[in-house]
Amino acid sequence: MQNNIRQSQTQTLPSYQWLDVQEYTSFLEKMQAYSQQLSKANCDETVWFCVHKDVYTTGKRGINNSVGNLDAPLKLTDRGGETTFHGAGQLMMYPIINLKTHHLSVRNYVQLLEESCIQLLATHNIQATRDCGLPGVWINNEKIAALGIRVSHGIASHGIALNVSTDLSWFERINPCGTSRKMTNIVQQDVEISDLEKLAQQWFQIFIGLLKN
Numbered sequence: 735m736q737n738n739i740r741q742s743q744t745q746t747l748p749s750y751q752w753l754d755v756q757e758y759t760s761f762l763e764k765m766q767a768y769s770q771q772l773s774k775a776n777c778d779e780t781v782w783f784c785v786h787k788d789v790y791t792t793g794k795r796g797i798n799n800s801v802g803n804l805d806a807p808l809k810l811t812d813r814g815g816e817t818t819f820h821g822a823g824q825l826m827m828y829p830i831i832n833l834k835t836h837h838l839s840v841r842n843y844v845q846l847l848e849e850s851c852i853q854l855l856a857t858h859n860i861q862a863t864r865d866c867g868l869p870g871v872w873i874n875n876e877k878i879a880a881l882g883i884r885v886s887h888g889i890a891s892h893g894i895a896l897n898v899s900t901d902l903s904w905f906e907r908i909n910p911c912g913t914s915r916k917m918t919n920i921v922q923q924d925v926e927i928s929d930l931e932k933l934a935q936q937w938f939q940i941f942i943g944l945l946k947n
Contacts, residue, residue, distance in 0.1 A: 747946060748779035748831055750938045752931050758789040758809055758820065766812070768830055769884075769891045779835075781941065782828040783934035788821035790908065793882060800908050813892040815869070815882030817908050823899035823919070825930050827937055834888040836945060844869055844881065847894045850941040851879045854896075857936065860923045871896075876918035896920075896937075898927055 753761075761784070771777040788806040793815040800808070800817065808817070820826065827850075833843055848864050851871045855862045855878070862879075865872045871879035871894075879896045897919035905917040920927055927933055 746779070746835070747942055748781045748829060750935065751780055751782050752934055753782050753784040754931075755787060756784045757787050758791065758807075761786070762809070762811060765828060765830065765891055769886065769889050772830060772832065773887045773889045779829075779831040781938055782826075782830065783931075783938070784826050784828070785822065785824060785930060786820040786826060788819075788904070790817055790819050792817040794884075804907050806904070811882075811892070813882040813884045815880075818880045818882070818895065819900075819904040819908065820895055821900065821904060823897070823901065825896045825898055825933055825937070826893065827896070827934070827941070828891065828893040829941065830889070830891050831945075832888055833885060833890050840883075840885050840890075843885075843890060844883065846941075846944050847881055847883075848879075850937065850944055851894060851896060853940050853944075854933075854937045855920075857940075858920070858923075858925050858927070860920065860925060870894075873918055873923065876916045878918050878920070898930060898933065 768777060772779065790804055790806055790808040791811050792808065794812050806821070833840070838846065848871055852862045860873065862871045862873050869881045870877050879894055881894045883890055883892045897917060899921045900919050902917050902919060
């Protein structure tokens, strides 16, 4: 991990929640409501993990990068970033945390999210990296994890999507995140992971370790 990503003295850390399969629209409303409550200090920080029913989402600028029939709903969100796909075989991590509490800048928080995924993949003997200027996690020239966040009044929401066994043909119908580069998944690295909840628990422990260091 890069040195001096941030220095946190906080004694409170987010809780873990596995939410299983989530329909995107109702989930987005729930996340927005929770973020507002956290900004008022009416709830605790949390990290949600889930899998979404098949959906395309695009960022708050509303850029539609579709190049064909999507065959799944396209939802406008309040995160940054462009169009991407969420669905079966893809593990979502959604930290809802106060960046001010953890003394994190937005840039350093993005690096922390990326680093947590890189370290998770390393535990499965998959070597992944950052790509300067392009958010997300990469293996060679292919993206394995896409990232899009929202920060409002210091509260971070949305997060990062890791392709585990995702059907990559879904990405052929868009220009993923506006990069014109291919997507990959864990299966293509000759690694088989069948228990996404167990993977989520592992990812959470890595994320928390980075957050409190």
